Every structure is written in structure tokens, then in C-alpha cells.
Amino acid sequence: MLYTDHEVIETMQMVASESLDIRTVTLGVSLLDAPTKEPLALARFVYDKIMRRAERLKDVVRQIEGRYGIPIVNVRISVTPMSLVCDGLAEGDYLRLAAALDKAADALGIDYIAGYSALVHKGATPGDVRHMQSIPEVLASTRRVCASVNVATTRAGINMDAVRLMGTVIKSTAEATRDRHGIGCAKLVVFANAVEDNPFVAGAFHGVGEPDTVVNVGVSGPGVVLAAIKRLRAENPSADCGALAECIKRTSFKITRAGELIGRQVVERLGPPVRFGIVDLSLAPSPVIGDSIANILEALGLERVGAPGTTAALAMVIDAVKKGGMMATSSVGGLSGAFIPVSEDLGMIDAVRHGALTLEKLEAMTSVCSVGLDMVGLPGDTSAETLSAIIADEMAIGVINHKTIGVRLLPVPGAQVGDLVDYGGLLGQVPIMPVNTMRPDAFIHLGGRIPAPVTSVKN
Amino acid sequence: MKRLITEQDLERLGKGATFQVEPQMIVTPSARDFAAQHQITLAYASGRAGQTEESALDRAIKDIVASELGRSDPALVEAVRAELAHVGVASAEPPTDLTPVAGPIPVPLPRDPGGNRAVITATGINRTGILGRLTTAVSKLGGDIQDVSQTIVAGYFTMILVVELGEARRTTFDAFRAEVLGACKELGLQGVVMHEDVLKAMHRV
Numbered sequence: 001m002l003y004t005d006h007e008v009i010e011t012m013q014m015v016a017s018e019s020l021d022i023r024t025v026t027l028g029v030s031l032l033d034a035p036t037k038e039p040l041a042l043a044r045f046v047y048d049k050i051m052r053r054a055e056r057l058k059d060v061v062r063q064i065e066g067r068y069g070i071p072i073v074n075v076r077i078s079v080t081p082m083s084l085v086c087d088g089l090a091e092g093d094y095l096r097l098a099a100a101l102d103k104a105a106d107a108l109g110i111d112y113i114a115g116y117s118a119l120v121h122k123g124a125t126p127g128d129v130r131h132m133q134s135i136p137e138v139l140a141s142t143r144r145v146c147a148s149v150n151v152a153t154t155r156a157g158i159n160m161d162a163v164r165l166m167g168t169v170i171k172s173t174a175e176a177t178r179d180r181h182g183i184g185c186a187k188l189v190v191f192a193n194a195v196e197d198n199p200f201v202a203g204a205f206h207g208v209g210e211p212d213t214v215v216n217v218g219v220s221g222p223g224v225v226l227a228a229i230k231r232l233r234a235e236n237p238s239a240d241c242g243a244l245a246e247c248i249k250r251t252s253f254k255i256t257r258a259g260e261l262i263g264r265q266v267v268e269r270l271g272p273p274v275r276f277g278i279v280d281l282s283l284a285p286s287p288v289i290g291d292s293i294a295n296i297l298e299a300l301g302l303e304r305v306g307a308p309g310t311t312a313a314l315a316m317v318i319d320a321v322k323k324g325g326m327m328a329t330s331s332v333g334g335l336s337g338a339f340i341p342v343s344e345d346l347g348m349i350d351a352v353r354h355g356a357l358t359l360e361k362l363e364a365m366t367s368v369c370s371v372g373l374d375m376v377g378l379p380g381d382t383s384a385e386t387l388s389a390i391i392a393d394e395m396a397i398g399v400i401n402h403k404t405i406g407v408r409l410l411p412v413p414g415a416q417v418g419d420l421v422d423y424g425g426l427l428g429q430v431p432i433m434p435v436n437t438m439r440p441d442a443f444i445h446l447g448g449r450i451p452a453p454v455t456s457v458k459n
Numbered sequence: 460m461k462r463l464i465t466e467q468d469l470e471r472l473g474k475g476a477t478f479q480v481e482p483q484m485i486v487t488p489s490a491r492d493f494a495a496q497h498q499i500t501l502a503y504a505s506g507r508a509g510q511t512e513e514s515a516l517d518r519a520i521k522d523i524v525a526s527e528l529g530r531s532d533p534a535l536v537e538a539v540r541a542e543l544a545h546v547g548v549a550s551a552e553p554p555t556d557l558t559p560v561a562g563p564i565p566v567p568l569p570r571d572p573g574g575n576r577a578v579i580t581a582t583g584i585n586r587t588g589i590l591g592r593l594t595t596a597v598s599k600l601g602g603d604i605q606d607v608s609q610t611i612v613a614g615y616f617t618m619i620l621v622v623e624l625g626e627a628r629r630t631t632f633d634a635f636r637a638e639v640l641g642a643c644k645e646l647g648l649q650g651v652v653m654h655e656d657v658l659k660a661m662h663r664v
Contacts (some may be wrong), residue, residue: 002655003578005610007662008619012580012651066633069653254661261660 011254015070019223019291020255022262023284024074025061026114026199028206028214028277029053031080039093043100046085050077050104050113053213053274058109060269064262072262073220073286074426077105078204079115087127094134095141102142111426112187114146114204119194122156122449132162135169139184140176146202152192152395154402158450163395166190167388167444170409174380178413181421181430186375190391190407192398197278197333203406214277215267216334219259220284223291225251225321229299244300245320252324256281260329278333281325282371283318285345287428293317293338294347305347306357311364314338318369335404340365341375343410343428352431353420359390359433367397372406377421377430380413387411389440400453463599466493477502487599522631575624576655577602577632579639583648585616596642597622600635618648621655 014020034045054077061075079085079101086097098116105113116138118128135147149166152158170190174182189203196207199216206214228251232239239247259279267276285292294305297313318338326332340362342348351357359376366372373394378387391407398405410430412421419432464478464486470493472478477500480486486494486501494501520539524532581593594604602622610617624635636652643650 002606002621003658003662005608005617005619007658008578008580009610009612009617011653011658011661015653016651063633066631066636067654068657069636069651070657257660258657261656 013227014221014224014254018221018227019286019288020221020258021071021073022217022259023220023282023286024076024199024201024218025057025072025263025266026074026076026078026201026204026216026218027054027057027274028078028197028204028210028216029080030206030210030212031082031085032208033212034085037088039089039096042085042089042093043096046079046097047100047104050079050101051107054104054108054110056270057266060266063269064265068258068262068265070258070262074112074201075110076199076201076204077108077110077113077115078199078201078206078216079113080208081117081119081205082115083118083125083128083131084208086131087125089127089130091130091134094131095138098134098138098142098145101145105144111144112146112201113144114148114201115206116145116147117149117194117205119150120162121150121153121159121192123159124162129165132165132169135188136172136176136184139173139187146187146189146204148189148191148194148203148205148406150191150194151391152399152450153452154193154399154456155452156449157452157456158192158392158395158399160392160444160450161447163190163392164385164388164444164447166391167384167386170387171384171411174411174413181415181423182380182410182412183423183427185410186408186423186427188408189372190395191405192395193402193404194406195334195404197280198404199278199280199334200282200284200339202408203335210277211273211275213274215263215270215274216277216280217259217263217266218280218282218284218334219255219325220282220286220291221251221255222283222285222293222296223288224255225283225317226290226292226296226299229296233299241316245316248317248320249324252281252321253328254324256325256328260331276331278331279325279329280334281322281329281332281336282334282339283321284339285341285348287344287346287426289346292345292347293340294345294351298347304354304356305351306361310361311368314365314370315368335371335406337369337371337404338365339374340370341408341428342433343375343377343423343430344426345428349420349429349431352433359435363393363397366394366405367401371404372408374406374408375427375430376409377415377419377432378409378411378435379417379432380411380415382411382435383439383441385439385441385444386435388444390435392444396450399450400455402455463487464490465599466490469493469497469499472497472499474498476500487601575632576605577622577624577635577639578653578655578658579620579622579650580617580653581620581643581646581648581650582612582615582617583646586647589616589646589648590618592646593618593642593648594620596646597639600638601625602635602639 118131120128151162173184177184198204199218232247297305300313394407415432417434421430462484475498480503606621608619640650
């Protein structure tokens with residue numbers, strides 16, 4: 001036999017019953033070659049270039065899906081941070097450019113286009129400020145555009161003025177989309193150490209160090225990892241942490257290889273100038289039963305995610321995922337950690353509703369391998385200062401630990417602790433979590449920059 | 460649904476007989492060989508308007524171009540058609556028989572990289588003759604079975620077939636998969652068809 005029965009059947013089961021999929025194929029498109037700053041012409045250029053580069057993307061992805069029999073869940077586009085493309089334009093023109101992005105995504109049948117972004121970790125230009133101030137209106141008036149702002153890096157420290165501003169931007173975005181439970185905030189991420197090749201929307205953008213057009217792939221497979229852990233524990237009840245980590249590592253290797261195969265095939269079919277970028281070795285859940293990170297942690301012996309031990313278990317799982325993945329591909333990139341969008345993981349929602357999982361525990365998880373506070377629902381009366389302070393805490397974790405952290409907070413207008421807000425589809429259901437009510441206002445109003453940490457000096 | 464004419468259908472006829480090929484029939488390569496060996500004449504239904512033949516050929520060209528290029532390209536379709544007409548293929552034989560036409564198509568089309576093997580797993584309750592019927596179905600689709608294995612998974616009988624699709628320009632992997640899954644369903648089996656590259660990527664370093 002060319003392959004052992006075991007190999008064939010394992011692969012078959014991964015696809016058929018364990019939700020093995022490629023979570024996202026994201027086409028990064030550079031807009032730095034815009035030949036003009038005249039707003040109308042610039043908007044037309046942005047639209048045309050995206051259409052030109054991504055014209056065949058969906059068709060090609062569908063073909064590859066058919067050929068290899070592995071589902072590709074999301075097809076998305078990221079572009080050069082729009083604050084760079086738009087810098088120098090007047091306030092109203094930012095909306096025009098965002099509308100061009102929206103229109104391109106719509107014409108291509110792509111659900112989200114990311115890159116309405118700014119990089120202000122050390123300071124903001126007047127253009128960056130106009131960009132950040134335009135975010136609420138952009139997110140309210142477009143359907144598919146996603147925004148992100150990088151406010152901190154390990155090298156530069158934390159731009160606390162930007163942190164403060166983003167608190168009010170999030171608040172205004174929630175208000176601007178109040179009729180849809182503040183859904184605009186689901187399309188807005190605040191980052192520390194943002195990466196240039198992240199394939200995962202909403203936080204994706206096409207960095208300035210990237211070539212013209214690249215394909216970045218996000219692999220996933222919590223369902224496959226969960227099944228592997230369960231199988232090992234059933235076969236060998238005395239399997240210890242080392243054995244479990246080894247099992248996860250092997251599984252991750254296989255998932256990643258599949259991801260790289262798919263990504264390279266997409267690139268080959270799209271042809272030049274599209275180049276293969278990276279594989280993001282993340283575990284990302286989906287609102288499908290069994291495709292949950294919470295369930296993985298629970299399969300390791302925690303009564304419910306959020307219990308003491310959760311942080312250690314998560315660290316072990318994701319570290320093993322990375323080790324297997326790094327052996328499988330030389331093109332590791334993106335965030336490569338654990339995505340824990342609370343609303344998109346049935347196990348996480350359950351844990352919040354049972355009071356097992358708190359904001360503070362989620363924060364602790366971001367200090368090891370979780371890539372941030374993601375899709376965390378907060379009461380509608382949470383103040384902008386509190387939002388900024390939550391962001392500041394996360395930024396500090398990212399900056400000190402040399403890791404990428406994203407914050408996507410949803411202060412749902414009118415919602416109270418305990419409510420369950422349904423966004424439908426991929427975004428899932430958001431349980432509203434309690435927030436510490438002690439006020440951080442004076443600290444947030446200090447402004448300025450938290451200097452880069454001692455660990456930033458490596459030379 | 461087109462009817463597939465296989466060797467067996469022609470075996471019933473005597474030497475020197477004539478077989479009437481209707482427009483809704485597809486004659487397999489082995490059946491054509493058999494016919495040639497036994498002096499059986501394959502008579503194609505006459506009286507069809509040139510229009511119909513052209514559009515069937517056009518469709519076949521379009522399918523091939525779409526599967527190779529990943530998009531429709533009217534200009535290329537036209538080029539291939541013109542080239543075929545030039546080498547006298549378009550009029551040589553009705554296109555309902557989708558066997559290769561006059562050697563390779565003389566237009567350089569991008570080829571799929573690597574091999575083109577499918578791995579089929581079919582799970583169900585073991586019944587007499589089930590493997591034979593599945594392999595026959597795969598062969599009829601033009602697949603060359605290179606390896607067969609049987610095992611029991613969670614109490615269910617599971618067959619694993621490694622099938623070489625060869626150049627298989629005429630069928631996309633997608634279409635092949637759909638046909639095999641259909642055949643599995645008819646046999647009461649649950650089938651999964653994967654491209655070999657996936658297994659190679661996952662299990663071979």
C-alpha cells in the first residue's frame with residue numbers, strides 16, 4: 001500500500017468528522033504604488049487594483065477546495081494600512097477611500113476586507129489622527145471594511161495618547177452601530193506588535209515590508225486537535241502532559257502541511273505577481289460544535305475553561321501546536337497563537353455563562369499564547385476610559401513579552417452583564433461579561449508614552 | 460445522464476457488426492479498442508445539425524480550458540477550436556465520444572503539478588461483490604486502480620483505493636469525485652475522495 005490504512009483513515013476522519021479546514025486564505029495587496037493623491041483618482045486606483053489582483057481569487061480557491069477536498073472557510077483581502085495611502089487627504093476623503101474598499105469587496109463577493117489601519121505606536125501624524133477619528137463612521141457606513149490600529153511595540157513602548165483615543169473610538173463605533181448591537185466594534189482591533197502578514201481578519205493588513213501581492217494562509221483545526229487528545233486519552237488513560245504535548249505536536253504538523261499545500265496551490269494558480277507569504281499556525285475556533293479551544297482545554301482535564309490551570313494548559317497546547325507547525329513549514333508567520341474570540345467558541349460562551357471564565361482569566365491567557373482579548377462583550381455603560389485601560393493592560397503584556405496582542409472589545413449599547421447578544425453567522429453570540437468598576441480615568445488621562453521596556457534593547 | 464458504452468456492451472455483438480452510437484452515449488476507450496479489434500463499426504448517429512456538434516465540442520473545450528486555467532477565457536477557447544479545426548479534428552468525429560482527439564491538444568495549457576492520484580475510502584456494511592462493483596465504477600470513469608486495501612474501522616467495513624487519474628484532461632478532479640461519490644451512494648457506502656497530494660503532504664516528510 002502506498003499509504004498505510006491508518007494514514008488514509010486518519011486523514012479521512014480529519015476532514016469528514018473533525019472539522020479540519022483552512023480557516024482563511026487572505027490575499028494581501030499593496031496600495032503603495034498609488035500614482036496620485038487626488039481623492040477621486042486615488043479611490044478609483046484602490047478599487048481597480050484590488051479588483052485586478054483578486055479577480056480570480058474566489059474561483060481559484062473553490063477549485064483548490066474541490067481538488068483537495070479540504071474546506072477553505074474564508075477568503076479575504078488585506079491592503080496596505082489605509083492611513084499611509086490616505087495621508088494628506090482631507091477628512092471626508094477617508095470615507096471615500098473606505099467606500100472604495102467596501103465596493104471592491106462587494107464586487108468580489110468577499111465578506112471582509114481588512115487594512116483600514118494605522119500604525120501609531122510611537123506617535124501619530126495628523127493624517128493618522130484623521131484616520132482614527134474616521135473609524136466610527138467608516139465602520140458604520142461600510143459592511144465589509146475592517147479597521148485596526150497599532151498603538152504599541154516592544155521597540156517603541158505604548159502610545160498612551162492613542163490608547164486613550166481608541167477608547168473613545170470604540171465607544172463611538174458602538175454608538176454609531178447601536179441599531180446592530182454595536183457590530184462596528186467587531187470590525188475594529190487595537191494592537192501591540194502588529195504583524196505585517198496576519199491573514200486573520202479583522203486585524204489583518206498588508207505591511208509595508210511585503211511584496212506587491214501575497215497569499216497568507218491561516219490554518220486551524222481545534223476539532224482535529226481535540227479528537228487527537230481524546231483518542232490518546234482513551235487508548236492510554238495514563239498519558240501524561242509530555243505524551244499529550246507530543247500528540248498535539250504531531251497533529252499540528254499534519255494540519256500545517258495541509259495548509260501550506262493549499263496556500264502554494266492557490267499561488268500557483270493565481271500566477272505572478274502573486275507570491276506565497278506565510279502560514280499562520282493558530283488555533284482558531286468556529287461556532288461549530290467540537291471546533292472549540294475551550295473543549296481542548298477541558299479534554300485535558302479542566303472541569304471548565306477558566307478554572308485554575310487554564311493558563312498552563314493553554315500554554316502547553318499552543319506551544320505544541322507551534323512546534324509541530326514550525327517543523328512542517330519554513331514560512332511561519334502571522335500571529336501563530338490561540339485565537340479565543342469568545343463569541344465564536346461555544347465552549348467559551350458556556351464557560352462565561354456559568355461564571356467560570358472572567359475577563360481577568362482571559363487576560364491571563366493572553367500573557368502566554370492567546371493572541372488577545374477577542375470579541376469580548378462588555379456592558380453598554382462601560383466608559384471610554386475603562387476601555388482604554390483594558391487596552392493598556394493588554395498592550396503592556398504584549399510589549400513586555402515581545403508578543404503580538406490584539407484587543408477587540410464590544411461595549412454593546414444597552415446591554416447588561418449576563419445578556420447574550422446574537423450577531424449571527426461567523427461572529428456568533430456574545431455573552432456580556434462583568435468589568436471591574438474601579439475607575440482608571442486619571443491614569444488614562446496622563447497621556448504621553450510608556451517608554452519601551454528594558455527588553456527592547458537587544459543590541 | 461449519458462449512457463456509458465463499455466466493452467461488455469460490445470461483447471454481445473458479433474464480429475463485423477455495427478453499433479449505433481446515440482448522442483447521449485459515451486464510448487469508453489477500452490470499448491473503442493475492443494471494437495477495433497473485433498471489426499465492430501461504431502456508427503455515429505447521423506442527421507445531427509453541424510450546429511449541435513459544434514456546440515458540444517465548444518462545451519468540451521470550454522470545460523477543459525476552465526479546468527486548466529481556472530477561469531473561462533473565450534479567446535483561448537476560440538484559439539483551441541481554430542487549432543482543432545486546422546488539424547481536422549472538429550470534423551473527424553462527433554464529439555459526444557469524449558476520447559482523446561488526435562493526440563495532445565496543440566495549445567500549451569498549464570498542467571497540474573505533480574501526480575494526479577485520488578485516494579478513495581468507502582465505508583459501509585460488507586456485502587458480497589461490493590468491492591468489485593466499486594472498482595468497476597471507478598474503472599468506468601477512466602481511473603486506473605493502483606492499490607486496494609480493506610480494513611475494519613469502528614466496526615465498519617472500509618475499502619481504500621488508490622487511483623491514478625492519469626492525464627485525465629477530460630475530467631476535473633471535482634467531477635471525478637462527484638461521480639465516485641455517486642457510485643458509492645448507489646452501493647450504500649459512505650465515500651470520501653481525496654487528492655493524493657494531501658496525504659503526501661501530511662504523512663510524508
